[in-house]
Amino acid sequence: MTILLGSIADDYTGASDLANTLTKNGLRTVQTVGIPDPSLVLPDVNAVVVSLKIRSVAADEAVAAAGKADRWLRQRGAAHVLYKICSTFDSTDQGNIGPVTEALSQAAGGGIALVTPAFPETGRTVYLGHLFVNGQPLDESPLKDHPLNPMHDANLVRVMGRQSQGKVGLVDLATITAGHAAVKTRLDALRSEGVTAAIADATSERDLEMLGEVALQTPVSTGASGLGLGLARAIVRSGRASAASADTADAVRPVGGLAAIVAGSCSAATLRQLEVAERSMPVLRLDTEKLLRGSDEIAAAIAWAGERISDGPVVIAASASAEMVSRLQSQYGREASGHAIETATATVASDLVARGVKRLVVAGGETSGATVDRLAIPAFLIGPEIAPGVPVLRTIGNAQGDMLLALKSGNFGGDDFFAAALAMMR
Numbered sequence: 001m002t003i004l005l006g007s008i009a010d011d012y013t014g015a016s017d018l019a020n021t022l023t024k025n026g027l028r029t030v031q032t033v034g035i036p037d038p039s040l041v042l043p044d045v046n047a048v049v050v051s052l053k054i055r056s057v058a059a060d061e062a063v064a065a066a067g068k069a070d071r072w073l074r075q076r077g078a079a080h081v082l083y084k085i086c087s088t089f090d091s092t093d094q095g096n097i098g099p100v101t102e103a104l105s106q107a108a109g110g111g112i113a114l115v116t117p118a119f120p121e122t123g124r125t126v127y128l129g130h131l132f133v134n135g136q137p138l139d140e141s142p143l144k145d146h147p148l149n150p151m152h153d154a155n156l157v158r159v160m161g162r163q164s165q166g167k168v169g170l171v172d173l174a175t176i177t178a179g180h181a182a183v184k185t186r187l188d189a190l191r192s193e194g195v196t197a198a199i200a201d202a203t204s205e206r207d208l209e210m211l212g213e214v215a216l217q218t219p220v221s222t223g224a225s226g227l228g229l230g231l232a233r234a235i236v237r238s239g240r241a242s243a244a245s246a247d248t249a250d251a252v253r254p255v256g257g258l259a260a261i262v263a264g265s266c267s268a269a270t271l272r273q274l275e276v277a278e279r280s281m282p283v284l285r286l287d288t289e290k291l292l293r294g295s296d297e298i299a300a301a302i303a304w305a306g307e308r309i310s311d312g313p314v315v316i317a318a319s320a321s322a323e324m325v326s327r328l329q330s331q332y333g334r335e336a337s338g339h340a341i342e343t344a345t346a347t348v349a350s351d352l353v354a355r356g357v358k359r360l361v362v363a364g365g366e367t368s369g370a371t372v373d374r375l376a377i378p379a380f381l382i383g384p385e386i387a388p389g390v391p392v393l394r395t396i397g398n399a400q401g402d403m404l405l406a407l408k409s410g411n412f413g414g415d416d417f418f419a420a421a422l423a424m425m426r
């Protein structure tokens with residue numbers, strides 16, 4: 001297998017979002033969970049997205065893990081590696097977008113990396129280096145209240161600059177609109193000023209196609225699914241993959257069994273989706289305060305689900321409003337509370353799988369990472385799209401037998417996402 005496009009995703013939902021975009025744009029794609037064991041038989045694909053859980057870990061740990069994945073991809077022929085980050089640039093002043101981008105660039109011999117989280121299909125656009133989420137500047141959007149990385153600055157040149165050793169520059173929309181040669185001239189000018197990463201504006205798929213063309217001629221880029229779209233279309237235009245969207249029918253063959261939904265995302269979209277689910281399914285809201293005080297909230301949740309699950313899908317949610325999250329965090333600490341809650345949701349999910357759940361929807365990137373790791377799923381085939389950025393996934397090489405999953409990024413999906421997902425997972 002020669003990989004035409006390699007990618008390292010900083011979380012698992014982001015990986016499935018990118019794998020979905022690459023598939024839709026003509027690349028046969030597989031999503032691996034970490035670097036696959038040599039014994040795992042992967043299908044013959046054009047692109048591999050290695051999912052890591054490095055968005056919220058220490059920068060040196062993220063750099064080391066991404067470096068290993070990069071070497072694995074390059075050894076299998078990947079001439080370009082996209083570091084898949086969140087379309088809302090989830091990160092802190094310590095990292096990890098800056099440090100990982102710099103390390104990947106240096107490993108590939110230096111140069112300048114194009115960076116853009118733009119993903120217009122989900123309302124993420126970048127203009128004059130500022131990120132907008134559904135038309136709101138990042139720092140005024142719901143991301144200002146994110147439980148792990150509240151975003152308080154929409155200027156990505158500044159945000160990435162604070163995380164980076166090297167200088168960060170800007171390729172603005174006027175330059176991108178002027179065309180390929182103008183972008184290359186701008187990158188040359190930035191390089192001569194010592195810039196090592198350039199935030200690129202993009203407000204449309206046309207801009208991303210242009211950026212994909214340019215990025216493909218370099219060894220490393222950093223971005224969200226929008227840049228993935230640009231890279232995939234550039235590869236298809238080069239004639240190295242077919243233009244038809246890759247076949248997803250095989251991935252969605254029915255698996256039967258029971259169905260459940262586990263949510264740890266506190267994003268505005270997930271909170272709305274839970275409210276809507278409450279009208280048609282049993283929903284248990286975990287008492288996270290009790291959980292952190294050490295009472296047996298997990299056992300209680302498992303018992304609650306056990307009584308209902310044979311009658312139809314159940315939902316277990318830790319998700320809470322921004323006020324409740326910040327109250328809990330001020331008492332128990334941001335990392336400790338996040339970690340304890342992720343452990344709880346993963347424990348509940350794995351117990352339900354042991355009881356026969358074969359179809360599982362997980363809401364939230366960190367929550368998905370903890371759950372998929374607990375289930376020890378090695379890789380996924382990409383099925384059809386449920387909502388922009390969220391495909392149905394079919395396990396590959398899973399010890400519990402074939403399962404269908406949907407790993408929903410916190411902010412993705414319409415209000416009826418959970419019912420829509422289950423309707424596609426039989």
Ligand SMILES: Nc1ncnc2c1ncn2[C@@H]1O[C@H](COP(=O)(O)OP(=O)(O)OP(=O)(O)O)[C@@H](O)[C@H]1O
Pocket residue numbers: 011013014146147148264265266267270288318319320324325328329337338339340341342363364365366367368408409410411
């Ligand atoms: N009630 C709560 N109080 C405090 N933290 C919570 C609560 N419920 C969930 N959390 C934590 O909030 C974090 C949510 O992050 P997660 O990545 O799962 O969702 P998200 O950020 O909405 O999704 P994405 O990363 O895909 O955008 C997790 O660490 C989770 O454990």
Ligand SMILES: O=C(O)[C@@H](O)C(=O)CO
Pocket residue numbers: 011013014015017018085086087088224225365389409410
């Ligand atoms: O890019 C996005 O917004 C998502 O794929 C994601 O990474 C959220 O975790």
